Amino acid sequence: MQTHEIRERFTNHFLAAGHSVVPSASLILEDPDLLFVNAGMVPFKPYFLGQQNPPFPSGKATSIQKCVRTLDIEEVGVTTRHNTFFQMAGNFSFGQYFKEGAITHAWTLLTDPIDQGGYGLDPERLWVTVYLDDDEAAEIWETKIGVPTERIQRLGMEDNYWSMGVPGPCGPCSEIYYDRGPEHGADGGPAVDDTRYMEIWNLVFMGKERGEGTGKDSFEIVGDLPKKNIDTGLGIERVACLLQGVDNVYETDLLRPVIDAAQELTGATYQGDGPDAVRFRVIADHSRTGMMLILDGVTPSNEGRGYILRRLLRRIVRSARLLGATGETLEKLMNVVMDTMTPSYPEIAENRERISRVSVVEERAFLKTLESGTHRFDEAASSILASGSTHFSGEEAFALHDTYGFPIDLTLEMAAEAGLEVDRAAFDAAMSEQRARAKADNKAKKHGHADESVYREWVDNHPTEFIGFSELSADAKVLGLVSHGRSITEAKEGEDVEVILDVSPLYAESGGQLGDRGRIISGTTVLEVNDVQKIGKRLWVHKAKVASGGLDLGQTVTAEVDPDWRHGAKQAHTGTHLIHAALRQVLGPTAVQAGSLNRPGYLRFDFNYTEQLTREQLAEIATIANQAVDDDMPVNTIETSLDEARKLGAMALFGENYGSKVRVVEIGGPFSMELCGGTHVEHSSQIGPIAILGESSVGSGARRIEAYSGMNSFRYFSKEAALAANLATWFKAPTEELPDRVSQLSEKLRDAAKQIASLRREQVLANSGKLLDDAEHVGDFTLLTRRIPDGVTSNNLRALASDLRGNLHGRPAVVVLVSVDGDDKVPFVVSATKEAVDLGVNSGDLVKQLAAHLDGRGGGKPDMAQGSGSNIAGLDDAFASVRADLVSR
Structure with missing residues (x-):
């Protein structure tokens, strides 16, 4: 059973049981405690904590949540059960069903036959654990479900009691395990061997409230919650192992194709255990996690989420190099990951180009780092060996890391190959000293001063x-x-x-x-x-x-001071305050400043917000800001203590460190009040007009507005007015009618384009019978390969291929059509009759062969698939590859 079907069965099971289906939240949530969502219940925390009422009419929900855990990146691949990215399927009840309901739902899905929508697991191989004194859960498992007493084990708080690590909801757990057989470990149930007995589902009975304390078992239970809630989690990847009959998560349909691609790229073989096997698993795991992070908007950087992504991508490149790869690898690996994950996450298709571009740029930068570092290593190693020593100093290893960004594990690997031994203790000591210096040096680096x-x-x-x-x-x-x-x-x-x-x-x-x-x-x-x-x-x-x-x-x-410079700077800086105030009116209090740049006549304002602003929102912000200019509001400054400033309602911005005395800039009373040490005009009217140029993204959860102020705005508006006047002359219409005229012209052009496309399609379809005359016999198959006249779209190609396939029904036949559209793209389609599919032909595989020769990509179903490329020069080779494939069958 493929992973996407496992997901669908889970969702359908709980949908039928009256649960609201909740889409996965982004891996990035506005949670100050988390870099990434790391558990299926995280998006539901406000409901469990009582901060918000659940928006689900039934009081029940189900989701399959994307999760990332990166605390132990170095351990990835050492074990075969854990991934940095995983999918947690969960069902949640907010004051509705409790223990019996949760247990029944889980058992039914796991053990119901496949033809009844279940997973079809053998109930005789399922074991359960409950909390030490949870007699109620044990009784349900034994009497209601029928699990024998000997397969119900009781464990302590370390294993079977859940809380969020802070005062709040908590409760005992019941976990479901699958016995993989004696070849995987010792008898005795999960209490004895949790490798043989694989945990697949955790049921949390959230009915208690915990107090202060540390660790998993050193806190007091202070009482009952007003409502008893259910939070459960099923590991999609682990269930996939069982239903696909493989030993570990790296052999499933989502990760094994990545390992296969890595074998092609490196020439190495994935087998058994050892360093090479770990590297293959690192490549597979990190490729998927990296792709999902980029999908959700993370880009490589040197801090926070971006740093985690950079580490993951560079560990992939590093592992591939150690396995024998000599060129770029990430693009192919990412394409494989995107192919495997798209059935579950269709939004990947719209982001393929961006994901590929981000990973390729990062790899190329890192390869340059590796090249320079390798040269430095070779020089040092030669010198050491020439002296008769085998000692590679920790200081030299640190210099490679610090100056060239060369990873220590790569230095260790290369040193071992050269017969050298790295002084790891000295390297670690140098790293510790660097961390101690980092904070002291940081400020100097910001100011560009060496000292x-x-x-x-x-x-x-x-x-x-x-x-x-x-x-x-x-x-x-x-x-x-x-x-x-x-x-x-x-x-x-x-x-x-x-x-x-x-x-x-x-x-x-x-x-x-x-x-x-x-x-x-x-x-x-x-x-x-x-x-x-x-x-x-x-x-x-x-x-x-x-x-x-x-x-x-x-x-x-x-x-x-240059008075013109100061005047323009004051206009821009005060204008920034107006933009900020207007933003908060339009978007709400969560749109908080995250950075700015002000110079004469120009302002750039960054703010925390997760969505692109609409044209209407931008227009409203511009209107509010310019209305404040027109209102000629007084701009006052007050020097006071930080506490008094806060009492006044002044905003303190993005983590600034303020002294005991602060400067409050107040514009128009309640309209704007911020802590600010900049220079400002005396009245808002002195800012002059504010022209918003646009809005864009500057990273995950951050947006940017750029605008002109003063005379720069006047010049901008004048230029726009001149452009409108020229268009009005060209269209021979008043400027106020220009939008309608442009819209009408655009509509006419679209209609004309549709008519042309329709005529081309009709022309091609009319000649479809003649195309069949060009069909050839290749082995046991009828094959039609044809370049269709340029300008035919992919949709028309698909329709023509379908029509031709219909004329060839009753015999094993394959139709391959290629064209060049108006944007110099090369669309291509492969269609196969049922008889050809029965003989093993897969149109999706043939499309990928075409894509390799046409510099493109594609995919689809066995009977119909399509793609797009950019290199029509490879057409003959592409057709030849299809012929060769059919001949070999």
Whole structure:
């Protein structure tokens, strides 16, 4: 029984029992405790915790939830029962049925005959466990279900009591195990050997409430829940092992094809145990998990979910290389995974190109890392061997890891092959030291400074006095000059220098607002300031170029802000506040700022939100923001304590670290109130018009709005108006009629395209009889291969292939049609009569052969399959491959 059928039977079983079918949630939920959904009940937590009422009229639900657990990535493949990605089928009751209902539902599905919708498992091979004192569950199993007493075992809290690890719902469990036979282990039931006796279903009787405590068994049961709930989970992959007659999850229909593809790519053979077998299993497991993560919007990065994905993808590449692969592997592996998973997750089909692109880009980047690291390893190994030693130092292994991103396990493998022994203890020590340095170095890296110690004296004893909120010019003294990380005493004409002043009116970059531009002058000396950065939150570092004259330490100067720059920056920054307020009005309080960039005339605003905004939402946001501009709201600033600011209702943004005194920017009373240290206009009308340019995704759960402010908005609107005027002239219609005119023209073009397609189809179908004259006899089959005139769509090809197949019924025949559509794509279709299918022909397999020659992909059923490629030059070879296939039968 294929895995997708196992899923369907589970869903149908509980649908028939009155459960609401709930689609799988994304692997990424807004849960601060989880990187990924790791259990089937996670999406239902708010209902079990009483935070929300279940939205299911029956009070019962069922789902097959995507899950990922990555705590022990290194252990993947060592055992053959666990995967990082798995599918947890569950049924849930919220105050409806309890122990007897849950047990009956589970037993019926497991043991009912296959022709009655069940899994057909032998009840004599099923064992159950219950909690130590759960006499009620034991009684149900024995008297209601008929499980012999000797196959009911009682286990303690470690095994048979469930909670979420925190105060809240909990309850005893009953688990169902399948006896795989004496060849898999010792007699005695799951209490003796949980390898022979495989757990397949866990029933949680959630009727109690737990108190504080740690671990699985060191907490107090404080009482009963108001309602008794049921949370059960059946492992789809484990049931697939049993129903497909294989020993482990890697032999099932979802993962074995990936291992087979890995064998083709590497030339190695998957058999038995040992390092090679583990690597094959790593490839299979991680390929599927990586694909599902990319499907749900995760992209490789160096932190959080993206880092987990990067580790998975790189472990695939690394394992394939160790097995003998020499080229790229991820595209083929991902295609195989997508083929196996699409029947259960149809949305994969729409995301194939994106999934493939993300994985290929990551692999190519990592292969460059491996290439450079391998070269460095070879040099080091040669030097060590030439000296007569076999000791590969931990420091050298760490340098490979730190400088080249070379994985330690690959270093260990290559060293062993070269007869060298790596000092792993020294490597681990170096890694620990690096982690200790990471936090200290992080801040310096953000500011682009190799070492901040050069600024320490000024940070501690001479912090900058910023007067830029009220002044655009100030007399100041040069306290320090820095060049290339060193303190200097003078800067000459043409040199770049960092200038530290005792007083400055120039704003230092923070809160998303770029640093001011301006000048530092003294007599004939002029320095153009192109950036201002803040060190230690106390010191302003003016990055400047000496345009004329020279500057000496201790010199008195005048620092001036470029007024046009500041005006534009204030407009953009204040406009960001209006956009934020408008967003929250339209989308609700969950749309919180996650980052911003403000420069004169332009703003970029990132916010946490999981869905693309509609045109109507964007228009409403723009209207609210510009209405706030037109209302000429006063912009006030208040300096107060953080606690007082919070009492006022001011928003603190995305994890900023605020001091004891904060600056609250309030616009129009309740319209907007945020903690912000930036520069702002005095009245909202001074922002000028705000032109929203668009909205896009910047990662999983994060969106971005870009907009112009002030004169940039005016220029943008003017350009748009000129474009509309030109179109109005071309269409000879008023601008307000343009949408209708464009729509009418588009409709006419679509109709014309449909008519052309219809005429082509009719023409091709009219000539279908003549096409049969070209059929040839290949072995026991009739074969028709034909390139159809260009411009015929895939739908028309399919209709023609179906028509031709109908004319060939009664004999084993195969029809192969190929065309080139208007977008230079190469659609192709394979159709086989029933007689051909009975002789073993599979159109889906033949389509994949065509795809290999036409640089495309495809799939389908045995009697009809289709695909699309991009290389018509491979047509002759594609047809030849089909002929060869039929001849061989």
